[in-house]
Amino acid sequence: MKYAAKRIAMLLVTMVIVSLLAFVAFDLISGDPATAMLGTEATAEKVAALREELGLNRPLLVRYGEWLAGFFTGDLGTSYNYSQPVWELIAPKVLVTLCLSVLSFLLITAVSIPMGLWSVRLDGRSGPLWRVLDGFRTAFNQLCMAVPPFFTGILLTYLFSTVLRWFVHGQFPSLTEDFGGAVRYLFFAAVTLAIPRIAMTVRMLRSTILGEMQRDYVRTAISRGNDRGGVLRGHVLKNSLVPVVTFLAQTMAEIVAGSIVVEQVFAIPGLGRMLVASISNRDYPVVQAIVVILAFWVVLAGTVADIINQRIDPRLRLGGGA
Amino acid sequence: MKKRISALLLLLILLCTVLSGCGDGSAAGSGEATQSSGSAGAETTANEITVGIAQDLDDSLDPHKAVAAGTKEVMFNVFEGLVKPTSNGDLTPAIAESYTVSEDRLTYTFTLREGVKFHNGDTVTAEDVVYSLQRCADATETGVLQVEAFSIIQSIETPDDNTVVITISEPSNEFISYLTTAILPADYDQQDTAPVGTGPFKFVSRTAQDSVVLEKFDEYWGTPAYLDKVTLKIIENADSLMMSLQSGAIDLCAHLTSTQIAQLGDGFNVAEGTMNLVQALYLNNAEKPFDDVRVRQALCYAVDKQEIIDLAFDGYGSPIGSSMYPAFGKYFDDSLTNYYTKDVAKAKELLAEAGYSNGFAMTITVPSNYTPHVNTAEVLVEQLKEIGVTAEIQLVEWESWVSDVYAGRQFQSTVVGVDASTMTARALLERFTSDYSKNFINYNSPEYDQLFQQALTTYDDGEQTAIYKQMEANLTENAANVYLQDLADLVAVRKGLEGVTFYPIYVLDLSTVRYAQ
Numbered sequence: 001m002k003y004a005a006k007r008i009a010m011l012l013v014t015m016v017i018v019s020l021l022a023f024v025a026f027d028l029i030s031g032d033p034a035t036a037m038l039g040t041e042a043t044a045e046k047v048a049a050l051r052e053e054l055g056l057n058r059p060l061l062v063r064y065g066e067w068l069a070g071f072f073t074g075d076l077g078t079s080y081n082y083s084q085p086v087w088e089l090i091a092p093k094v095l096v097t098l099c100l101s102v103l104s105f106l107l108i109t110a111v112s113i114p115m116g117l118w119s120v121r122l123d124g125r126s127g128p129l130w131r132v133l134d135g136f137r138t139a140f141n142q143l144c145m146a147v148p149p150f151f152t153g154i155l156l157t158y159l160f161s162t163v164l165r166w167f168v169h170g171q172f173p174s175l176t177e178d179f180g181g182a183v184r185y186l187f188f189a190a191v192t193l194a195i196p197r198i199a200m201t202v203r204m205l206r207s208t209i210l211g212e213m214q215r216d217y218v219r220t221a222i223s224r225g226n227d228r229g230g231v232l233r234g235h236v237l238k239n240s241l242v243p244v245v246t247f248l249a250q251t252m253a254e255i256v257a258g259s260i261v262v263e264q265v266f267a268i269p270g271l272g273r274m275l276v277a278s279i280s281n282r283d284y285p286v287v288q289a290i291v292v293i294l295a296f297w298v299v300l301a302g303t304v305a306d307i308i309n310q311r312i313d314p315r316l317r318l319g320g321g322a
Numbered sequence: 323m324k325k326r327i328s329a330l331l332l333l334l335i336l337l338c339t340v341l342s343g344c345g346d347g348s349a350a351g352s353g354e355a356t357q358s359s360g361s362a363g364a365e366t367t368a369n370e371i372t373v374g375i376a377q378d379l380d381d382s383l384d385p386h387k388a389v390a391a392g393t394k395e396v397m398f399n400v401f402e403g404l405v406k407p408t409s410n411g412d413l414t415p416a417i418a419e420s421y422t423v424s425e426d427r428l429t430y431t432f433t434l435r436e437g438v439k440f441h442n443g444d445t446v447t448a449e450d451v452v453y454s455l456q457r458c459a460d461a462t463e464t465g466v467l468q469v470e471a472f473s474i475i476q477s478i479e480t481p482d483d484n485t486v487v488i489t490i491s492e493p494s495n496e497f498i499s500y501l502t503t504a505i506l507p508a509d510y511d512q513q514d515t516a517p518v519g520t521g522p523f524k525f526v527s528r529t530a531q532d533s534v535v536l537e538k539f540d541e542y543w544g545t546p547a548y549l550d551k552v553t554l555k556i557i558e559n560a561d562s563l564m565m566s567l568q569s570g571a572i573d574l575c576a577h578l579t580s581t582q583i584a585q586l587g588d589g590f591n592v593a594e595g596t597m598n599l600v601q602a603l604y605l606n607n608a609e610k611p612f613d614d615v616r617v618r619q620a621l622c623y624a625v626d627k628q629e630i631i632d633l634a635f636d637g638y639g640s641p642i643g644s645s646m647y648p649a650f651g652k653y654f655d656d657s658l659t660n661y662y663t664k665d666v667a668k669a670k671e672l673l674a675e676a677g678y679s680n681g682f683a684m685t686i687t688v689p690s691n692y693t694p695h696v697n698t699a700e701v702l703v704e705q706l707k708e709i710g711v712t713a714e715i716q717l718v719e720w721e722s723w724v725s726d727v728y729a730g731r732q733f734q735s736t737v738v739g740v741d742a743s744t745m746t747a748r749a750l751l752e753r754f755t756s757d758y759s760k761n762f763i764n765y766n767s768p769e770y771d772q773l774f775q776q777a778l779t780t781y782d783d784g785e786q787t788a789i790y791k792q793m794e795a796n797l798t799e800n801a802a803n804v805y806l807q808d809l810a811d812l813v814a815v816r817k818g819l820e821g822v823t824f825y826p827i828y829v830l831d832l833s834t835v836r837y838a839q
Contacts, residue, residue, distance in 0.1 A: 035725040037381065039389035041467050042729045043759055053464045081380045082530055083514035089530050154561060161569045170374070170555060170566025172532075264559040267566055269532035273558070277531055280719055281380060 003310060007303045011296075016068070018295040019288065023064045026284055032056070033080050033282040054080065067288060077285035081278070086289045090274060094293060095175055097263070097270040099183065101255045101297075103190035104197075108251060112198045116205030120232065123210060144199035149258055153192040153265035160188055170267045189266040193258050197251050204247050208240045242309050242316070249305030253298040370551035371819065371835065374563055374575035378531050378556045384513035385504035386458055387465040391741060391828050396554060398829035399536060399547075400441075401504035401519035404432055404451065404486075407745055411651055411826045413498060416544075417446055417505050417520060418486075427493035427781060430501075432486045439541040440507050441524035448480035453508035455488070455501075471500040493781050496746045522547040522833040532556060536832070548821065548836030560693070573816040576830055579693065580636035583812050593813040594638065595824030599739030600645050600750065601695070603686065603702055603804035608764035609734050611684075616676040618801035622662035623669035624709040625702065627806050634697035638810035644794035645740070645750050647808035649826035653747040655791045658798045669709040681710025687727055687736045690717035694809055695737045702737065702804075728762050739809060741828050747790040748777075754793075754802060763803060770796045 034050035035042050051057055070077055076086035119137065122130065161169040167188060173181035212218065213236060221231045260272030271290055278286035310316045377392040385401045388394055406416040415421065418432040438446040459475050461468035474490045474497070481487060490497060510518055517525045522544065523536040534554040538547045555572060557563040564582055566572045567590070583592055603621070605612040612618055631639040640648050643658035673679060684706075688699045696717065703713045713735075718726070727733040742749035752758055754765040755774050770793055777789040798805070813822055821834040 032725065035729065036721045037389070037465075039381075039724055040728055040760070041389050042724065047729075049464060079530075082528075083382055084530075092529070093531070154565070157565050157569075161565060165569075167569075168571050169569035170372075170557060170562070170571030171569070265562055267555075267557045267559070267562045269529065273531045277378060277380065277558075280721055282721065 004307050007306060011299050011303050014299050015292060015295055018299075019068070019071075019292050020064060022288055022291040023067070024060065026282075026287065027060055033284060036280075036282045037080055067285075071292070076289045079278075079283055079286050081281050081283045081286075086285045089286065090271065090289060090293075092175070093269060093271045093274050096182075096186075096268060097256065097259055097272065099175060100186050100189055100193070100259055100263075100268065100270060101252070103183065103186055104193040104255050104259075105248075105252055107190055107194040108197045108201055108255075109248065111194070112201035112205065115198070116202045116209070117232070117237075119202060119206050120209045120213075121229075123206075141199045141203055145196050145203075147196070148261075149192050149196065150261050150265050152195055153189070153262055156188050156192055157266065172266075172268055185266075186268065189259075189262045189268055192262050192265070193255055197254065201244075201247065201251065205240070205244055208243050209236055212236045212240050238312070242313050245305050245308050245312070249301040252301035256294055256297055368551075369549055369837065370553070371549055371573040371816075372553045372555050372571060373830075373832070374557055374566060374572040375554050376556075376558055376560070376563060376577065378558070379528060379534055379554075380530065382465060382514045383517040383525065383528065384465070385506070385517070385519070386454075386467060387514070389467070395828050395830050396534065396536075397517065397519075397525075398521075399523040399552075399832045400517060400521045400525050401506075402521050403502040403504055405498065405501050407502060407825060407827060407829075409823045409825050409831070411649065411745055413502070413745075417451070421498075423498075428490055430488045430490070430498070432488070434484045434486065435543055436484070438520055438543045439539075440520055441518045441539055442507065442510070443541075444507055446505060446520060447508075448483055448486050450508045451486045451505055452478050452480060454505045455503060457506075458503050469500055469503060471497060492779075494778070495781060495783060495786055496744075496748050499744045499746045502744065523552065545833070547833040549832065552832050552835075567814060573819060574814065574822070574835065576811060576813045578812045578814055580638050580810075580812065583814065584636075586814055588817075590814045590816055593815055593822045593824075595811040595813065595822075596640060596647065596649050597739065597741075597809040597811045598647055598649050598826055598828055599741050599809055600642065600647055601698065601737070601739040601806045601809055602645075603699075603735055603737050603806065604740075604763050605735050605801075605803050606731065606733055606763055607766065607802065608731075611676065611678060611682055612734070614676045615800055616672045617678065618804075619662070620669040620672040620676070620709060621706065621711070621804050622801045623665045623672065624711070625662075625705050625804050625806070626664040629664075629705070630698055630701045631807055633701050635694070635807075635810065638812060639807040640810070641807050642805050644798045644805055645754065645803075646747070646794050649808070649824075650742075650745075650747065650750075651826075652787055653790050653794075655794050658794060661798050662801075664705075666708050673709060673711075681712065683712045683714065685714050685716050685734045687716045687718055687723065687733045689720045689723040689738065691720050692738070695739070698806065699737045728760075731762050731764060737806075743827075745827055747787075751790060751793050754797060765797075765802050767796060767800060767802075 032047070032051070034047045034054065034056065037050065038046055055063065067077065078084065079086050079089050082089055122134070157169050160166045167185050172185050175182045209232070218231055218236060221235060222228065259270060260276060263270040263272040271293070275287065275290045278290070375392065375396065377390070379390070379393045379396060381388055381390050381393055383393070383397065385394070385397055388397060402416040404416060404418040404421070405413040408414050417435060417438050419435040421430055421432040423430055434446065434448060434451070440446060455472065455475070455478055457463065457466055458469040459472035471494070474492055474494060476489045476491050479487045504519055506513060507518055522539055522542045524539040526535040526537050528534045533556060536552045536554070538550045555566065557566055560582070563575065564585055567575060568587060577597070586592070603625070605618055605621070607613060627641040631637060631641065641659050643661050644655065646654050648654050673681065686699045686702065688696050690696065696715070699715045703715060706713045723736070727736050740750070752774065753760045754763070755761065755771050756766040773789055773793045773796065777786055777793070780786045780789060797803070811824065815822055818838055819835060820838045821836045823831045823834045825831065
């Protein structure tokens, strides 16, 4: 328990650091929100007046302190571009991206773990048919990893929207009003996101388990008369779980990154599109909020994985107190 | 051992739930999908459409603050001024029922239309008019853009509730064009996010990066909109936009490229208008080597406009020869269009005279989000090669373009389209007077400045038009820029819809769009 508390404290510190980095990075890149807002109407005086109004002329740390104070009191500020409270603006998008990521993650675990185990089962069988099948499996796996999600997305849309009409591309229903419809729409995007990750997870799982199967204790167990499947389920799987959980946590983070592209292709109003747009508009308050949310997501996935791993493998319990 | 078995069981249960959950999801998915395509079919009979737009309305929705052309294009349906533009380039009384101009051309008297309502139900009063015009004239409120033409306003008075009298300090033929400025309710402070105007459509909602919803305003004073509801769906990705058109989610979409039009299939009709932009290779006249008129002329002789239109635009587009496009009617001088025709020998000769017999290297800065301009630049690079000029394309973000090229004037050359904010020749031509704040190409011709002063003080419309044409000729002769074309505006309209109307300014009039009976 102490361990979990420690991890959560680390999580908070990491997030504060990430938010500060984002703040500083934004100050360093060229371009200025006032100029972006005024567009072709920007003149030196107008830009100066607007900067003053937005408080951009104050020192970086003062602005950051103010932002941080606002953040802890639940006030994320107001978007420069939309003149709307940031939270009101991004809350529905957080929900959409969360749904997309969770859906995609469920797909990945549900498909890749059985597939990984299955592919291990098939390993070691000989005969020309198996060799051909194995070659096919490897090639298919490579293909799934190599094709970029935006392309898969276009293919899936063409097939399921233009030809089969299973969903209407561009008509994303509101999550709160039509949850079933929204999930159905998101399903196709989730598949797009999941395909390369499934391929990677399967490969990863396969090599981990096969590696584990070479260990002495497995040979001993088999020589004692246990059957292969039993050893696989009873010993190998548990010992292979730690790297897999870690890998899945990374996958969780990568899904969020991948969703930026996939949201564009499927015209899904999620965080990714919002982030890209607000970066190019230099809409600091929005970018800052999204960066913190994404950082939280990534760090949280890592923390949860660590806590789970530590439950699975007692050797990972640091400090020995727990 | 027990522990191990329970852990395994737990994992199995987890897997099962995950698997079955997923199975349910996909099964339900396909079942409901058939339902929804049914309901999508039903929606087409409802009196509403979805319009695809390629950029978000991501600035203030207050018409006095909005900067983005895309925002103004849409909000044209929500706001009106005392007068409003018509599709043939004239002005028609809107909130004003009629107006008179005094003999000395200094006093404009507007009689307001009886009972014009704002979308919030209030009646438009003379105070609202004064408030709105004064707001744009003073521009003291942060974000409000000053209407420079209002600097000549001396007073705005309201002798009675239905009359507004505007007195200006010097006569101006163009002043009336600026009274298209939106009239807003005086006591309302939510314009930024929940705008209220008097137009045929009222604003309902905006979801960032997703959609904007407009509904028909039932108490509109004029010809009511045909459609009850219009959803503007924001789809920035071009491939995604095409797929939404093909899936049936979008009924109407403007500003498509010829390539996109070719992919549409037979569910759509195509309406062709003009974008009303002056697309050119804009040259920084203060920067070497473009400070030499001969170099600029050489570039003009190197370029074949028709080839650009054919190669990059499948033949859609109207070539132009100066800062004026055909939709402007009387101000457009077609004789300038072919002032320079492609002549490589002549171009080389001019370059040699200017001391660049071996050519030179130049950079074309192009905002990367505008594919048509990027494509144009690519053809230009090839054409310039023929006269020994090596051009390199530098792609920049739109925001960087605005701050570095447009405001900062730190560039050699750039391909963009320049539009007119109001339907006046002044809106296009004033920007090249030497001391104008938006003269981003640093054009400097005393003769041009003088002509502009003359145009401002000439009150006879015919004479003034003649002077504006002289200014256009001045730009052409001095090769201020390499003028290319006014891009074609290709609009995909789902079959069964009609009534798309084109204006000489950049607006999308939704009030005339209707289902064919």
